[in-house]
Amino acid sequence: MRYPMMVDLSEKIVKIIGGGEVARRKGLALRDYCNHLYVIGPEIHRDLEFANCIYSDEPEKYLEDADFVIICTNNESVNKKLAAACKDKNIWYLLGSDEKNSEVIFPAVLDMGDLQFCITTNGAYPALARKIKEELIEKYDKYDREFIEELKKFRKIVIDNNLDRQLLYDVLDLNLEELKEYIGRYK
Secondary structure, eight states: OOOOOOOOOOEEEEEEEEOHHHHHHHHHHHTOOSSSSEESSSOOOOGGGGSSEEESSSSGGGGGTEEEEEEEESSHHHHHHHHHHHTTTTEEEEETGGGOOOOOOOOOOETTTTEEEEOTTTTHHHHHHHHHHHHHHHHTTTHHHHHHHHHHHHHHHHHHTTTTTHHHGGGGGSSSHHHOOOOOHHO
C-alpha cells in the first residue's frame, strides 16, 4: 500500500536509465529538485544535457551508489532485470512503463513555491490526475509565490505576538494588495 510523502532529493543520487522521451519527461520533472542527477543510456535526449550524462549500454554497472533509479529503457526485459537488481540492492525505483509495479510513483505536481499539490491515481488513470491539476491551477492561482511569502510574514507576526490564530484564516480570502495592507496594520 502506498503512502504519500515529500522527499528531499537535493543531495540524493538519482539515476535515470534510458535516454528517450520518458527519460526526458522524468528528468525535466526532477531538474529543479535534484543536484546529483545522472542519465545513463546508449543515446540520451538533448533536453537532458543539463544532467550528468553517461553514454553506456550497460546500465546495471551504474546502480551501486544510487539512492533512486528511474528505469525507462525501450526494452521491457531490461527494465524488469534492472528493477529486480534495484530491489535486491534496496534502491527505490520507478518503472517508467509500469508505475503500478514501481516502488515509487511520480504524482502530477503543481508547484507554487511553498504551496505544492501532488495528485495521483496511483497509476490507475494519470489523465485524471492531470485534469485535477489543471482545475487546481484555475482555483488557486491567486496563491502564487508572492502571496505565500506575505502569508509567511503574517504567520510569523501572529505567532511572535501571540495573536488570535483565527487571524491566520481571516486573511485567506484577501487579494495580494489587501493582504499587504492588512499585514501593515500589525507591523
